[in-house]
Amino acid sequence: MTGVETEHKGWLGRSVKRKEDTRFLAGRGNYIEDIKLPNMLHMSILRSPFAHAKINSIDTSRATELPGVVAVVTGELLAEHNLAWMPTLSGDTQAVLATDKVRMQGQEVACVIAEDPYVAHDALELIDVDYDPLPVVISPQAALDPTAPLIRDDKEDQTDNKVYHWEAGDPEATEKAFAEADKVVRLVTHYPRCHPAPLECCGCVADVNPATGKATIYMTSQAPHAHRTVFALVAGLPEQNIQIISPDIGGGFGNKVPVYPGYVVATAASLLLGRPVKWIEDRTGNLISTGFARDFYMDGPLALTEDGTMTGLRVKMLSDQGYAYADAQPSKFKAGLFHIVTGSYDIPAAHVVTEGAYTNKAPGGVAFRCSFRVTEASFFIERLVQTASYELGIDPAELRRKNFVPPEKFPYTSATGFEYDSGNYEPALDQALERVGYKELREEQKRAREEGRLLGIGLASFTEVVGAGPSRQYDILGIKMFDSAELRVHPTGKAILKLGVKSQGQGHETTFAQIVAHELGIPPEDVTVQEGDTDNTPYGLGTYASRSTPVAGAATSVAAQKVREKAKKLAAHLLEAAEDDLEWSDDKFTVKGAPDRAKTIQEIAFAAYTDHPEGMEAGLEATNYYDPPNMTYPFGTYAVVVEIDRGTGQWDVKKVVAVDDCGTRINPMIVEGQIMGGLTEGFGMAAMELITFDEEGNCIGSNFVDYLLPTAWETPPFELGETVTPSPHHPIGAKGVGESATVGSPAAFVNAVVDALAHAGVREIDMPMTPDKVWEALNEAGLAQ
Amino acid sequence: MITQAKPTTQEITVTVNGAEHSLAVEPRLLLVHFLREKLGLTGTHVGCDTTNCGACTVLVDGVPVKSCTYLAVQANGKALTTVEGLADEAQLHPIQEGFKEEHGLQCGFCTPGMMLVSAALLEENPDPTEEEIRWAISGNICRCTGYQNIVKAVQWAASNPKESS
Numbered sequence: 001m002t003g004v005e006t007e008h009k010g011w012l013g014r015s016v017k018r019k020e021d022t023r024f025l026a027g028r029g030n031y032i033e034d035i036k037l038p039n040m041l042h043m044s045i046l047r048s049p050f051a052h053a054k055i056n057s058i059d060t061s062r063a064t065e066l067p068g069v070v071a072v073v074t075g076e077l078l079a080e081h082n083l084a085w086m087p088t089l090s091g092d093t094q095a096v097l098a099t100d101k102v103r104m105q106g107q108e109v110a111c112v113i114a115e116d117p118y119v120a121h122d123a124l125e126l127i128d129v130d131y132d133p134l135p136v137v138i139s140p141q142a143a144l145d146p147t148a149p150l151i152r153d154d155k156e157d158q159t160d161n162k163v164y165h166w167e168a169g170d171p172e173a174t175e176k177a178f179a180e181a182d183k184v185v186r187l188v189t190h191y192p193r194c195h196p197a198p199l200e201c202c203g204c205v206a207d208v209n210p211a212t213g214k215a216t217i218y219m220t221s222q223a224p225h226a227h228r229t230v231f232a233l234v235a236g237l238p239e240q241n242i243q244i245i246s247p248d249i250g251g252g253f254g255n256k257v258p259v260y261p262g263y264v265v266a267t268a269a270s271l272l273l274g275r276p277v278k279w280i281e282d283r284t285g286n287l288i289s290t291g292f293a294r295d296f297y298m299d300g301p302l303a304l305t306e307d308g309t310m311t312g313l314r315v316k317m318l319s320d321q322g323y324a325y326a327d328a329q330p331s332k333f334k335a336g337l338f339h340i341v342t343g344s345y346d347i348p349a350a351h352v353v354t355e356g357a358y359t360n361k362a363p364g365g366v367a368f369r370c371s372f373r374v375t376e377a378s379f380f381i382e383r384l385v386q387t388a389s390y391e392l393g394i395d396p397a398e399l400r401r402k403n404f405v406p407p408e409k410f411p412y413t414s415a416t417g418f419e420y421d422s423g424n425y426e427p428a429l430d431q432a433l434e435r436v437g438y439k440e441l442r443e444e445q446k447r448a449r450e451e452g453r454l455l456g457i458g459l460a461s462f463t464e465v466v467g468a469g470p471s472r473q474y475d476i477l478g479i480k481m482f483d484s485a486e487l488r489v490h491p492t493g494k495a496i497l498k499l500g501v502k503s504q505g506q507g508h509e510t511t512f513a514q515i516v517a518h519e520l521g522i523p524p525e526d527v528t529v530q531e532g533d534t535d536n537t538p539y540g541l542g543t544y545a546s547r548s549t550p551v552a553g554a555a556t557s558v559a560a561q562k563v564r565e566k567a568k569k570l571a572a573h574l575l576e577a578a579e580d581d582l583e584w585s586d587d588k589f590t591v592k593g594a595p596d597r598a599k600t601i602q603e604i605a606f607a608a609y610t611d612h613p614e615g616m617e618a619g620l621e622a623t624n625y626y627d628p629p630n631m632t633y634p635f636g637t638y639a640v641v642v643e644i645d646r647g648t649g650q651w652d653v654k655k656v657v658a659v660d661d662c663g664t665r666i667n668p669m670i671v672e673g674q675i676m677g678g679l680t681e682g683f684g685m686a687a688m689e690l691i692t693f694d695e696e697g698n699c700i701g702s703n704f705v706d707y708l709l710p711t712a713w714e715t716p717p718f719e720l721g722e723t724v725t726p727s728p729h730h731p732i733g734a735k736g737v738g739e740s741a742t743v744g745s746p747a748a749f750v751n752a753v754v755d756a757l758a759h760a761g762v763r764e765i766d767m768p769m770t771p772d773k774v775w776e777a778l779n780e781a782g783l784a785q
Numbered sequence: 786m787i788t789q790a791k792p793t794t795q796e797i798t799v800t801v802n803g804a805e806h807s808l809a810v811e812p813r814l815l816l817v818h819f820l821r822e823k824l825g826l827t828g829t830h831v832g833c834d835t836t837n838c839g840a841c842t843v844l845v846d847g848v849p850v851k852s853c854t855y856l857a858v859q860a861n862g863k864a865l866t867t868v869e870g871l872a873d874e875a876q877l878h879p880i881q882e883g884f885k886e887e888h889g890l891q892c893g894f895c896t897p898g899m900m901l902v903s904a905a906l907l908e909e910n911p912d913p914t915e916e917e918i919r920w921a922i923s924g925n926i927c928r929c930t931g932y933q934n935i936v937k938a939v940q941w942a943a944s945n946p947k948e949s950s
Contacts, residue, residue: 024893027828027868034827250894505892676931704837712932713923
C-alpha cells in the first residue's frame with residue numbers, strides 16, 4: 001500500500017487505529033447469532049423447490065406433532081392478520097409467506113418455530129406441500145414477450161411483466177448529435193447477476209413483550225430507523241413500541257438494506273406466542289432469496305467526431321427485477337442513478353431509456369456496494385470508451401483525457417441532469433499511468449505480441465454520485481434522505497455521539513470520533529460513537545450508497561460546531577471576556593492577545609454542568625439533521641495489467657493501480673481499507689461471481705461451492721494513490737468512498753482482458769470472465785493454443 | 786403421531802483454551818454449536834455451512850479445523866483453541882496486535898478464523914513468505930479487506946513474536 005502521506009495538523013488525515021477492533025480481536029463482538037434471550041424459540045424457513053408453481057395445499061400436521069415444535073406458520077395464518085404480503089422499498093409488494101403461488105425458487109412457504117434450532121430444521125422435512133409447477137420465466141427479454149406467463153397475477157392492474165419505464169436526458173438533442181456524428185460506436189453488454197454475500201447471513205431476534213406490547217427486534221439492519229417505520233406500517237404496531245437494535249454486523253454491502261420475510265415472520269410469531277423468536281438465515285437462504293445485485297442488459301451507441309470528441313450518448317437498459325421490484329433506492333429514480341452514465345466525460349447530449357421486467361427469480365436488486373446502480377452505469381461507459389478508442393485508433397488513455405469534464409467547468413451539469421460538485425480528472429489519470437508505467441507497458445505489449453504472449457492494459461476513469469441526498473430529490477418511501485447526529489459532551493469533557501447511520505465494518509466508531517476531535521479537540525478515544533439502536537439514536541436513513549460520511553459525517557461536523565458555539569458563550573463567561581474577543585484553536589478558546597487566558601473544551605464542559613451563567617441552559621449538547629445541498633462526486637482512475645494463458649484462458653493479474661479522489665480523507669488507513677475491499681469485490685465480479693439459473697429456474701450459485709468469492713490466493717496485490725479535490729459543500733470537504741472501487745474496478749479488469757485480445761478484433765467478453773469464456777474468445781480470434 | 790427417536794447422547798471430554806469440559810451431547814451436534822451454545826464461546830462464527838468460508842475455524846490439537854462440518858464427538862479427548870484463547874491473560878497474541886496495527890479487519894466476522902489459521906501457520910513457519918501466507922489463509926474468506934492488510938498483519942506478527950516468558 002503506498003497511499004500518499006499527507007501532512008496533517010489535528011485529527012483529519014490521521015490513521016488512528018480503530019477503536020472497534022478491541023472487541024472483534026478478542027472474539028467479543030456481538031453479532032445477531034450471539035444474542036440469546038431467556039425462553040427464546042428458534043425459527044427455520046421452508047422454501048419452495050420450484051421457481052413458479054401453484055400451491056394446492058400445505059399440510060403442517062406432521063411437523064406440528066414433532067416434539068419440540070411450538071408452531072408452524074403459513075401464509076394462510078399470516079393472511080388472517082393481513083401480513084401475508086408486505087411492501088418493498090420500491091413501493092411494490094412481496095410475499096411474506098406464499099399463499100396462492102410461489103414465484104421463485106427459494107420463496108418462503110412456511111416457518112417452523114421450535115424450542116431448538118435442530119428440531120426446527122427437522123420439522124421442515126415433515127411439512128407436505130402440494131405444488132402444481134407452472135411455466136417459468138428466467139429472462140427479462142422472455143418476460144416482455146406478449147405470450148409470457150403473467151408472473152404478478154396477484155396485482156389487480158398488472159396485465160404484463162413490465163415493472164417500470166423511466167427516461168432521462170434529452171432525446172431530440174441526442175438524435176441530432178447522432179445525425180451529425182462522424183463515427184458511432186456501440187456496446188451491447190450484460191452486467192450479470194451477483195450477490196453481496198456478506199460473510200454473516202441475515203437474521204433477527206424478535207422479542208415482543210406480551211405485558212407491554214413493546215417489540216424489541218434485534219436485526220441485521222443497515223437502516224434501523226427506516227426499518228422501524230416499515231415495521232410500523234406493515235404490522236400496524238405503534239412506532240413508539242418498536243425498538244430496532246442492529247448489533248455488530250458481519251458485512252452488509254447493500255444486502256442488509258431490504259426488509260426480508262424472515263424478520264416479519266419472527267416478529268409475528270413472537271407477538272402470537274409471547275416468547276422471543278430467533279431466526280438465523282443459512283447461506284443458501286441468503287444467496288437464493290435475499291437482495292441480489294445488477295442483472296442489467298445495456299445497449300447503446302456513442303457519437304463521436306473524427307478526432308475523438310464525444311458528442312452524444314444513447315443507452316437502452318433492461319433490468320431483471322425478479323418477482324418483485326425491491327430495489328432499495330430513491331423513489332423518484334426508477335432505475336436508480338443509472339443516468340450518471342455519461343461518467344467523467346463532457347458529453348453534451350444524452351438519452352437514457354430504462355425498463356424493468358418481472359421474472360421468476362429473487363426480488364431486488366440491491367445496490368451491492370454501489371450508490372443505486374452507479375456500478376452498472378460506470379461499467380457501461382468505461383467499457384464503451386475503450387471500444388471507441390479501438391474503432392478510432394486513439395489510445396484509450398488519450399481518448400479519456402480528451403473528453404474529461406475540464407476542471408474549469410465545475411460545478412458541472414451533466415446532460416442527464418446531475419450537478420457534479422467538484423472534480424479534476426487528469427491528475428488522477430496521469431498518476432495512475434505513471435504508477436503503472438503505461439508508456440513502457442504499451443511498448444512491452446507490442447513486444448509480447450511479437451513473442452506470442454498476450455498482455456492487456458485496462459483503464460477505468462470513473463465518476464460516482466454518492467451521499468443521498470438532498471431532500472428535494474431524494475426519498476425512500478417518502479422519507480427524505482437526511483441523516484443525523486446528536487453529540488453530548490459529559491461534565492468531564494468526554495462525549496457520546498449518536499448517529500442515524502450504522503456501520504457494518506466501515507469503522508464509524510473511529511472515523512466519526514475523529515470528526516468530533518477535529519471540531520472540538522476532544523481526542524477520539526474520549527468519544528463513544530453509538531449507532532443502531534432506534535430508541536437511543538436520532539432518526540436517520542442508514543448506511544449504504546456511500547452516504548455515511550457525506551451525510552452523517554456532515555451532521556456530526558455541524559452538531560460539533562453548534563456545541564462549539566455554546567462553548568464559546570461559556571468560555572466568555574468563565575474568562576469574563578466578550579465573545580468577540582475569543583478565538584478558537586484546536587481544543588480551547590483564548591482571549592485574543594492574551595494566550596495565557598484560555599479555557600479548554602474539557603474545562604468548558606465541566607462548567608456547562610457546574611458553573612453555567614444565569615439565563616443559560618445547563619448541559620453541552622447539540623443535534624443536527626443534515627440535509628445535504630448536493631450529492632458528492634468521488635472519482636479516480638484504475639489501471640489493471642493482465643497476461644493471458646493462450647492454452648487455458650486463465651488470466652493472471654500482473655498489477656493493479658488505483659488512484660482515488662474522495663476529497664478530504666478523515667482516516668487514510670480506513671479509506672485505503674475500503675478501497676482495497678472494493679477492488680477485491682470488483683475483481684470477484686470480473687473473474688468469478690455469478691448467480692445464474694437453469695431453464696427450470698433452479699438457482700445456480702446457491703452456496704459458496706457454486707458462488708465463488710475471491711480468496712487471498714487469487715486476489716492480486718494493490719497499489720494505491722490519491723489526489724484530493726474537496727467537496728465544496730461538505731463541512732470538511734469529504735466525499736463518500738466506500739464503494740468507489742467496486743464501481744470503478746470491474747470495467748478496468750474487463751478492459752484489460754479485452755485489451756490483450758483487441759488486436760485480433762475481440763471487443764467484448766461478458767463477466768464473469770471465467771477461463772472457459774476467455775478461451776472461447778481466444779479460439780474465435782485464432783489466438784488459442 | 787410423529788415419534789422422534791429419543792436423542793441418544795454421548796459423553797465427551799474436551800479441553801478448550803486450557804479448561805477441561807465434560808458434557809453429554811447429541812452425536813449430530815456440530816462442534817461450532819457445541820462451542821457457541823454449550824460453552825458460550827461466541828467468537829467462533831458460522832458463515833457458509835459448507836466448509837468454504839472458514840469463519841468457524843478453530844484449532845484442534847493445533848491444527849485448523851472448520852468446526853461447522855466437524856462433529857463435537859470427534860473432538861473427544863482433544864485440545865481446542867478458539868479466538869477467546871489467543872490472548873495470554875492481559876497480553877494480546879502477536880497476531881491480534883498485528884491485525885490491529887495493519888488494519889487487518891473491518892466487520893470482524895472472519896477475523897477469529899483468520900487469526901487462528903495465521904497463528905497456526907506461524908507456529909509451523911515463523912517467517913513465512915507472502916505467498917506462503919496467502920496460501921495458508923486461502924481456505925478462509927474475507928469479504929471486507931481484500932486480504933492485503935491481513936497478509937501485512939501476519940507479517941507484523943512474524944516480525945514481533947511473543948516474548949518467551
